[in-house]
Amino acid sequence: MPITHEKRNTPLPENLAEDQPVIAINNLDFAYPDGHAALYEISLDIKKGEKVALVGPNGAGKSTLMLHLNGILKGAGELRVGGFPLNKQNLPVIRALVGLVFQNPDDQLFSPTVFEDVAFGPLHMGFSEDEVIARVEEALAQVDMSGFEKRLSHHLSTGQKKRIAIATVLSMHPQVLVLDEPSAGLDPRARRGLIQLLNTLPITMLVSTHDLRMASELFPRMVIMDEGRIVADGLTSTLLRDESLLEKHGLEKP
Template identity: 60%
Template sequence: MLELIDLHYSYPDGTSALRGVCLQIAAGEKVALVGLNGAGKSTLLLHLNGIFRPRSGEVRIDAQPISDANIRHVRAQVGMVFQDPDDQLFSPTVFEDVAFGPLHMGLAEADVRERVALALDQVGMSGFEARMPHHLSLGQRKRVAIATVLSMSPSILALDEPSAGLDPRARRGLIDLLRHLPQAMIVSTHDMRMVAEVFPRTVVLEQGQVAFDGPSATLLADEAMLLRYGLEL
């Protein structure tokens, strides 16, 4: 479903962010991406739908390297959800935000409405179609942001710190949502308790390299390993 092959990336100032990352994610697999700030987690996610392009190496979706020729298809298949939902929600109403992607796919109005209804139902936001996004709570805005990518019917979800800033009730709702979504998923997070509940597999990034890739239970049970990578349960 998703493959990173010897991925290298440096920022324009020369800072090396990713150094030889190799990773494979299967259909339906849920993977947590953890590590200290600056480890390269967000940079990695931004490669998955072509926002960033590697200095060397490849990103493959369904065995096809990302290229200018297939970038629209890739962005329909890989739904990117940013940490701050206000980076993703820009329309006057929830309906218009969630409909934006399907409309630009050229779908008929009936199909767009069907996709919006299904996406909002999946995130528990049915009935909010006419609401203004900036009047919603942070937890509600995050759900709507997820709905904006679900309406594109992606096969892969890439989420950056989805539980950051949420109160306990909103966090619990988000965990339940992520647990039940069927898509393959890679989620950058510092929330190790969420990792324990949702993600059977964890990848640890350290200074732009994969330092651990294995069962979450193995990592979470090893206090010395958690300490080594600066993680806390």
């Protein structure tokens, strides 16, 4: 006697045109309701298959920018995901295209069991029961956590929680993975495992991090933010050699 849910399918473009940027941001400004400005004139294109590190000091606006990619925050300016302009109508599609993983896995994993958490996305996209179960299995396999379906979230280690958190959005088959500080709070071994995982996932990525060593290892392109602006955007290897730039924005050469 399973409790079923209404069927609702959002039409999803499975394959975007190769030349089309997955994320296109043009002149985005944002200020919080209390008047505190957080983003100025952000312009950023991310192409399919790119792996981009987003670095900068705390309060630079990295998390605020990430919340925009999913339409949770709405600033002034143009933002397109997979060619769809961000508006209320496109919101379900955009949220399926952008897999946003928050920094604290205890906020990301809000269900009692791993299965329920990984199934949350596909369920709310309106997939059938079989499809949901298949997607959960597949996503868990992708993060190397097969067989963890019945485990309780509070029994997991931080490293395991981070992996499951990534699986919760992989199960939605996103076009781009947006991660906020994935390596924060991990011990060296768990961090190493996470780096290997991110290396093997064949998907476009935008990852905010303070971990410049991970950035140099994983992400060919790097975007530096400070005080709400993008101050540099280029090859990671080039930017990491520019010591005066790094120092100016509170970063340390790895």
